[in-house]
Amino acid sequence: MKKNHLKKLACLLTITLAFAACKKDNAGPDPEQPGEANKEQKFVRVLVSDEQSTQLSFIDPFNAKVTAIAAKYPLANLYGTASGRYAAVLYQNQNLVEVFDSGLASHVDHVDEVGNAKWAAITATGLKPTHFKSKGTESLIFNDADGTLSVGYDADFNTAGARFRIINAGLLPHHGAMAQFSNGNYAVTVAPVSGASPNRVQIINKSGTVVHASTLEIGAIHGNASDGNVAVFGGFTSAGATAGGVLVVSASGEQKLIPNPDGFGAFRLANVYYAESARKFIGFVATKGAYLIDVTGSKITPIYSGADAFQCKVDYSGKNLLVLTLDGKLRIYDLQSGALKKEGSVISAVASADTYKPVLEATTKFAYIAVPSSGEVYQVDLADFSKVTRHKVSSKPVRLTLFGFESSAGHM
Numbered sequence: 001m002k003k004n005h006l007k008k009l010a011c012l013l014t015i016t017l018a019f020a021a022c023k024k025d026n027a028g029p030d031p032e033q034p035g036e037a038n039k040e041q042k043f044v045r046v047l048v049s050d051e052q053s054t055q056l057s058f059i060d061p062f063n064a065k066v067t068a069i070a071a072k073y074p075l076a077n078l079y080g081t082a083s084g085r086y087a088a089v090l091y092q093n094q095n096l097v098e099v100f101d102s103g104l105a106s107h108v109d110h111v112d113e114v115g116n117a118k119w120a121a122i123t124a125t126g127l128k129p130t131h132f133k134s135k136g137t138e139s140l141i142f143n144d145a146d147g148t149l150s151v152g153y154d155a156d157f158n159t160a161g162a163r164f165r166i167i168n169a170g171l172l173p174h175h176g177a178m179a180q181f182s183n184g185n186y187a188v189t190v191a192p193v194s195g196a197s198p199n200r201v202q203i204i205n206k207s208g209t210v211v212h213a214s215t216l217e218i219g220a221i222h223g224n225a226s227d228g229n230v231a232v233f234g235g236f237t238s239a240g241a242t243a244g245g246v247l248v249v250s251a252s253g254e255q256k257l258i259p260n261p262d263g264f265g266a267f268r269l270a271n272v273y274y275a276e277s278a279r280k281f282i283g284f285v286a287t288k289g290a291y292l293i294d295v296t297g298s299k300i301t302p303i304y305s306g307a308d309a310f311q312c313k314v315d316y317s318g319k320n321l322l323v324l325t326l327d328g329k330l331r332i333y334d335l336q337s338g339a340l341k342k343e344g345s346v347i348s349a350v351a352s353a354d355t356y357k358p359v360l361e362a363t364t365k366f367a368y369i370a371v372p373s374s375g376e377v378y379q380v381d382l383a384d385f386s387k388v389t390r391h392k393v394s395s396k397p398v399r400l401t402l403f404g405f406e407s408s409a410g411h412m
Helices: 002-026
Strands: 044-050 055-060 065-070 077-080 086-091 096-101 104-106 111-113 118-124 129-135 138-143 148-153 165-167 178-180 186-190 200-204 210-212 224-226 230-236 244-250 255-259 271-275 280-285 289-294 299-305 309-314 320-325 329-334 340-345 359-362 366-371 376-381 388-392 397-404
Touching: 044 077, 044 086, 077 129, 086 129, 086 138, 086 397, 118 148, 129 178, 138 178, 178 224, 186 230, 200 244, 230 271, 230 280, 255 299, 271 309, 280 309, 289 309, 289 320, 299 320, 299 329, 309 359, 320 359, 359 397, 366 397, 376 397
Parallel strands: 077 397, 224 271
Antiparallel strands: 044 055, 044 397, 055 065, 077 086, 086 096, 096 118, 104 111, 129 138, 138 148, 148 165, 178 186, 186 200, 200 210, 224 230, 230 244, 244 255, 271 280, 280 289, 289 299, 309 320, 320 329, 329 340, 359 366, 366 376, 376 388
16 A cells, blocks of 8 residues: 555656656747856857967856867957857968867757857968958858958858858959848849949859949949848948048849938948847947948938047847947947937047057957956946956957847757
8 A cells, every 4th residue: 555655756756857858848949047147148159369379269258268279370250140159260371270169059949058168160262351241141251352252151161171152243353342131032243343442333143243234333332241131331432532431232134323411521321230129220430430322311420430440340130330439448239229328438438540440349248348458358238338258368368259148048
């Protein structure tokens, strides 16, 4: 009798535990645990390169852990991929691109740790790889010295011996830019002669064939972004480079110019960003500040106007714009309203003549600022600027990118 009773209890306990496990598997992401509210999301990663050292610094902010990674060359340009898992490492002067694997993979409702952070297997060897763009699982590079594009896909990144595929569209070598459309085509800049600044944009397919020729000419095109349907390129709109604006190129081939605001002067918006969550385009140039680009209303309006802004970045989620000025002050703008949300000093004043100034990226919770003079990355709490975690990295960090995922939900 007693034995049967114990068997029933054991069976009931097994069913209860199985039900609890099933319930946990089907539940949403666990809420933040006590003590985690003031920490970064668990699966955000930061990669930093140095001006002189070949060391990359791989930061896990949640655990405040910095790992030194041996790279091929110093002064690498760094870009997180759209998928979040990888970071592209461009050695421009050495005609080489490598890819770093975070070891993280998103499954929408959670993130898996699929392996250790490591170098991926794929490489690209186009001449002078410069501009990098990523959409979905596709990564695209413009090679300035030969006018080609290099294209690679996440699925191939860890295949032994894999190489980015070269697209030759017959472009002359130039400091080019490109944008990816949702239909699979690309908008690419065109230069009138080899080595000249690009003055037109045409649309090609993945084989390099022209699908839509250029219909408008501007000058010295630089900086661009795309929402998948239109691409926006900054440039000059007068032969004497005394006026500027943006060239808006539709995936269907239409092109139009939006002039800079009255009184803007002989400047161009040399950097263009797209904030995905806010669905806004932003143009930036250090000599004039940050501007909202309304492609529908064909209007450019100021967000921050001033000649002292040296860093301007959209946060990782695409909701806010962060502007860092020479006095060490950080400003955060809500991109839906354009309103200033917060401002305050976060670093020491920066000399305008410095070749390598601090560089900025941000998540929803923190700003990350690589400070060359101190060999550190400042992790600034955006809720309280006085709370700063300093990560010691290399001797002179000058490039920084975010990758990974703004999530703490792991596989249960």
